[in-house]
Amino acid sequence: MLKCEHCGTILEEKDALRHKTEDGREEIICKPCFQKITGVDYDTFAFRRENAKQTIFAVLFCVAATIYAFVEKGPLWGGLGIVLTIAVYLFASKAR
Numbered sequence: 001m002l003k004c005e006h007c008g009t010i011l012e013e014k015d016a017l018r019h020k021t022e023d024g025r026e027e028i029i030c031k032p033c034f035q036k037i038t039g040v041d042y043d044t045f046a047f048r049r050e051n052a053k054q055t056i057f058a059v060l061f062c063v064a065a066t067i068y069a070f071v072e073k074g075p076l077w078g079g080l081g082i083v084l085t086i087a088v089y090l091f092a093s094k095a096r
């Protein structure tokens, strides 16, 4: 059993959040306290983080495809790959 260091609520392991304080200490907190401290709802925070991760994967995939196109198909296809990469990046950051 874990306990929120801010309000003292008993937390299940899965509900306990680890929050880094400004002095670098890690503390166990509950979701409502997370929202109070950071000003961001935890689910929104987790969603954004997940989204950012997917964007990185998508962009990395496009970069790899671009390099492949450059090597295998020549500069024209490589150029198309770059355009695609930028489009994916812009779309992903707008969707957030």
Ligand SMILES: [Zn+2]
Pocket (backbone or CB within 6 Å): 004, 005, 006, 007, 008, 009, 029, 030, 031, 032, 033
């Ligand atoms: Zn709390």
